[in-house]
Amino acid sequence: MQLLNVRELTKTFDETHGPVVDCVEFSVRPGEIFGLLGPSGCGKTTMLRLIAGFESPDTGDILLNERSILATPAERREIGLVFQDYALFPHFSVADNIAFALRRVPKREKQERIAEVLRLVGLTRFASRMPHELSGGQQQRVALGRAIAAEPKIILLDEPFSNLDASLRESTRSDVRGLLKATGMSAILVTHDQEEALSISDRLAVMNEGRIEQIGTPETVYHRPRTPFVAQFLGRTNIIYGTAVGDQADTPLGRLPIDRRTHGSVLLSLRPEHLELLREETPHPPATVLVREFKGHDITYRIELGGIEYLAHTEYCRSFHPGQGVRVVPRAPAVVLQHRTWCVEPTAQESSAPEAADIPAHDRASSL
Amino acid sequence: MKYAAQGQRRPPWYLLATASIGAVGVLLPLAYLVLRAVEADIEVVRELVLRTRNLQLLANTLLLCAGVLAGTTLISVPLAFITVRTDLRYKRVLTVLCALPLAVPGYVMAYALISLGGNYGILARLTGLVMPRLSGFWGATVALTLYTYPYLFLNLRAALAGVDPSYEESARSLGYGRTEVFFRVTLPHLRPALLAGWLVIGLYVLGDFGAVALMRYEVFSYAIFTQYHGAFDRVYAAWLSLMLLGVTVAVVALEWRLLGRARLTRTGSGVGRRPAEIPLAATRVPAKLFVWGVIAAAVGLPVLILGYWLLLSPPAISPVEVLRSFLASAGASAPAAVVASLLALPVAYTAARYPSLTARMLERAAYIGYAIPPLALALAMVFFALHSAPVLYQTLPLLVLAYALNFQALALGPIRSAVLQASPRLEEAARSLGRNRFQAFVATVLPLMRRGIIAGSVLVFVIAMKELPITFLLAPTGYRTLAMNVFSRTSEAMLAQAAPYAAAIVVFSGLFIGFLLKYESPQ
Numbered sequence: 001m002q003l004l005n006v007r008e009l010t011k012t013f014d015e016t017h018g019p020v021v022d023c024v025e026f027s028v029r030p031g032e033i034f035g036l037l038g039p040s041g042c043g044k045t046t047m048l049r050l051i052a053g054f055e056s057p058d059t060g061d062i063l064l065n066e067r068s069i070l071a072t073p074a075e076r077r078e079i080g081l082v083f084q085d086y087a088l089f090p091h092f093s094v095a096d097n098i099a100f101a102l103r104r105v106p107k108r109e110k111q112e113r114i115a116e117v118l119r120l121v122g123l124t125r126f127a128s129r130m131p132h133e134l135s136g137g138q139q140q141r142v143a144l145g146r147a148i149a150a151e152p153k154i155i156l157l158d159e160p161f162s163n164l165d166a167s168l169r170e171s172t173r174s175d176v177r178g179l180l181k182a183t184g185m186s187a188i189l190v191t192h193d194q195e196e197a198l199s200i201s202d203r204l205a206v207m208n209e210g211r212i213e214q215i216g217t218p219e220t221v222y223h224r225p226r227t228p229f230v231a232q233f234l235g236r237t238n239i240i241y242g243t244a245v246g247d248q249a250d251t252p253l254g255r256l257p258i259d260r261r262t263h264g265s266v267l268l269s270l271r272p273e274h275l276e277l278l279r280e281e282t283p284h285p286p287a288t289v290l291v292r293e294f295k296g297h298d299i300t301y302r303i304e305l306g307g308i309e310y311l312a313h314t315e316y317c318r319s320f321h322p323g324q325g326v327r328v329v330p331r332a333p334a335v336v337l338q339h340r341t342w343c344v345e346p347t348a349q350e351s352s353a354p355e356a357a358d359i360p361a362h363d364r365a366s367s368l
Numbered sequence: 369m370k371y372a373a374q375g376q377r378r379p380p381w382y383l384l385a386t387a388s389i390g391a392v393g394v395l396l397p398l399a400y401l402v403l404r405a406v407e408a409d410i411e412v413v414r415e416l417v418l419r420t421r422n423l424q425l426l427a428n429t430l431l432l433c434a435g436v437l438a439g440t441t442l443i444s445v446p447l448a449f450i451t452v453r454t455d456l457r458y459k460r461v462l463t464v465l466c467a468l469p470l471a472v473p474g475y476v477m478a479y480a481l482i483s484l485g486g487n488y489g490i491l492a493r494l495t496g497l498v499m500p501r502l503s504g505f506w507g508a509t510v511a512l513t514l515y516t517y518p519y520l521f522l523n524l525r526a527a528l529a530g531v532d533p534s535y536e537e538s539a540r541s542l543g544y545g546r547t548e549v550f551f552r553v554t555l556p557h558l559r560p561a562l563l564a565g566w567l568v569i570g571l572y573v574l575g576d577f578g579a580v581a582l583m584r585y586e587v588f589s590y591a592i593f594t595q596y597h598g599a600f601d602r603v604y605a606a607w608l609s610l611m612l613l614g615v616t617v618a619v620v621a622l623e624w625r626l627l628g629r630a631r632l633t634r635t636g637s638g639v640g641r642r643p644a645e646i647p648l649a650a651t652r653v654p655a656k657l658f659v660w661g662v663i664a665a666a667v668g669l670p671v672l673i674l675g676y677w678l679l680l681s682p683p684a685i686s687p688v689e690v691l692r693s694f695l696a697s698a699g700a701s702a703p704a705a706v707v708a709s710l711l712a713l714p715v716a717y718t719a720a721r722y723p724s725l726t727a728r729m730l731e732r733a734a735y736i737g738y739a740i741p742p743l744a745l746a747l748a749m750v751f752f753a754l755h756s757a758p759v760l761y762q763t764l765p766l767l768v769l770a771y772a773l774n775f776q777a778l779a780l781g782p783i784r785s786a787v788l789q790a791s792p793r794l795e796e797a798a799r800s801l802g803r804n805r806f807q808a809f810v811a812t813v814l815p816l817m818r819r820g821i822i823a824g825s826v827l828v829f830v831i832a833m834k835e836l837p838i839t840f841l842l843a844p845t846g847y848r849t850l851a852m853n854v855f856s857r858t859s860e861a862m863l864a865q866a867a868p869y870a871a872a873i874v875v876f877s878g879l880f881i882g883f884l885l886k887y888e889s890p891q
């Protein structure tokens with residue numbers, strides 16, 4: 001049984017800009033952490049607010065435990081919400097913030113429950129502090145504790161780690177995942193950070209321009225992207241134009257194995273770590289190293305081949321220098337992408353598909 | 369404020385309904401004013417409207433406006449420049465002193481000027497020097513200028529402090545001297561502040577009644593009063609009010625037109641770098657003389673006059689009398705402050721959370737209440753009460769309501785900034801924890817707004833304590849506030865007797881000057 005079902009949800013704010021959420025469908029299973037990943041402005045936060053009940057959709061339906069909640073006001077949906085800025089009540093102490101979620105709990109039990117929640121989020125010592133006296137990470141845990149205290153059916157987290165220092169983000173991420181798993185709480189987590197989405201989600205949906213482009217486990221979405229957008233949004237990749245013949249395709253890199261049998265023109269994605277470089281003075285096809293970026297554990301090379309640039313990662317022990325001739329050898333089958341209409345001849349990596357222009361630069365780079 | 373910009377969500381009906389009360393409260397009486405005016409016989413109306421006296425009133429009104437605007441500008445521009453940009457010492461103290469006339473209402477300023485001159489004036493008594501008593505155009509202009517210049521001064525100060533010094537520095541590096549830079553670079557940046565200050569002062573002059581009446585200068589508001597009070601000609605009073613409203617609308621429209629382009633050039637106030645102080649050098653003495661001259665005229669004079677009457681020639685008025693009058697003022701002002709805040713609260717909330725055309729209209733309506741000449745509003749309230757709610761006529765609740773409608777815009781400012789400071793996420797968090805809209809608001813935003821609401825209420829309270837025209841028309845029989853006592857005793861030439869009441873107003877208002885400064889100037 002699904003816990004939450006979103007069916008053909010559409011929401012338009014401004015007719016001239018088209019729908020912000022466009023016919024979105026997905027479901028969340030009990031106990032699952034579901035990631036909603038996409039660039040800013042892709043509609044993921046609106047999606048969250050539709051589920052929480054702060055916006056109402058134009059068409060479509062939202063089911064919680066098989067029952068539509070569209071007519072239910074936000075306060076009776078039993079859906080918890082953790083905001084990007086945490087929205088802790090500044091005039092309440094930590095304990096009072098949590099007590100706010102426990103209004104139906106009898107007075108005698110209340111103190112016990114507050115203590116329990118504080119223990120859960122590891123803030124027992126901070127019960128009487130005011131929100132502004134806490135660090136960002138602590139505020140975040142209060143917000144999560146407050147949401148959990150209300151015992152919602154599902155918790156929605158809106159960019160929960162974006163206000164934290166980079167150094168704190170990773171540990172908080174695993175804390176939050178541990179906490180959600182320990183309480184068996186289902187959650188939808190909205191983020192624009194692919195690393196975050198990949199590491200915390202059980203499953204995730206990649207959203208772009210109001211639509212979901214792909215839903216799957218982090219591994220599937222990363223290794224088997226369905227669209228050029230997904231392939232590029234989840235990390236650097238080489239987008240290659242080719243002609244498929246069965247389980248192989250002819251490309252500027254030569255004949256490559258592909259991940260499924262097909263025929264005709266195809267768009268392929270080949271991640272940099274799936275390309276191997278071999279030293280060869282006069283390789284065929286002729287490829288040259290353009291740029292070398294040493295990063296410690298591995299090295300990224302920009303390779304020029306037939307006027308097109310490719311990215312390749314090699315292990316630290318293999319070293320090439322700009323100007324050297326190399327042979328490019330695929331280590332894994334290229335992934336056949338579903339091509340929507342592309343109007344430009346794809347040139348490889350970032351700037352190939354039309355969607356690529358919308359991806360913020362740091363999102364592209366941070367997967368390296 | 370990502371979501372506020374989406375602006376598509378509609379406010380719930382009960383919020384719109386409560387937010388509309390203030391607007392309806394202002395517009396409904398105005399409808400009665402129009403109704404009363406057009407009710408009269410067409411021949412009568414033609415005769416009333418085409419009287420040449422109306423033209424004279426219009427000319428006088430515009431002349432007074434022009435005179436006061438010129439006077440306040442001549443005082444405020446140098447004053448603001450000296451207290452912000454030069455190396456004059458004690459600038460902070462001088463600024464407070466220069467803003468202090470806000471505590472001296474126009475009729476008290478007029479009272480002080482009247483007391484000064486003439487055969488039996490204080491000047492004659494103290495020095496034997498007989499100076500003609502100021503009255504008419506010059507009297508009204510001087511009284512209103514000395515009272516209203518702080519509005520412009522504070523606006524200009526804020527703007528001057530906000531001008532990015534790099535504009536002036538680049539002009540200087542291009543070879544322009546200090547004076548040229550001031551006129552060609554600095555002054556254009558002050559345009560929005562000048563216009564904003566001029567509007568406030570213009571509206572004040574159009575609506576003022578105390579100073580012009582005491583100085584016996586025939587402008588619209590004075591004529592409305594004499595028609596209503598002396599001649600009991602309510603139709604003519606209604607027509608005069610409409611004409612005055614017309615002038616007010618024209619002034620506001622003109623300001624909007626001028627400001628439309630000026631806004632584009634405004635620089636943000638959040639500029640980090642402060643311009644270097646300009647050394648006064650040889651101009652130090654004239655600059656000091658100027659600043660102290662203004663303070664002496666606007667603050668020293670009324671204090672001196674009141675001190676003279678109270679100490680050297682104390683009137684036979686018991687403190688109990690003054691206290692009773694003070695309580696009468698407070699008895700109308702305090703409930704008015706509460707009502708004004710209650711009216712402003714839903715308007716501010718709607719405007720902040722559901723920005724839309726409707727919300728803007730509701731806000732505008734509140735400002736209409738403030739811009740309307742108070743006599744016109746009071747007259748409209750009289751007609752409204754007589755026509756629809758005769759029980760209310762000449763009762764305290766009607767006076768309180770009129771104050772609240774007049775001053776709700778003052779409460780709107782602080783309350784609105786308080787709402788804007790409370791994140792909508794807090795309410796949403798409360799709702800996701802099981803509270804409905806209203807409960808969420810009460811639990812999260814209302815406590816955070818407390819300071820804004822108190823600030824708005826106190827502002828209304830202080831301003832209402834000094835109110836004269838509305839009080840004069842609407843106060844219940846026998847109800848005499850401080851302002852009414854000052855006015856009636858002065859107009860009957862009982863200058864010494866007016867002193868204790870005037871002093872009470874000045875002392876009371878002076879106590880809140882720090883508070884006013886805080887909200888008048890964004891510094």
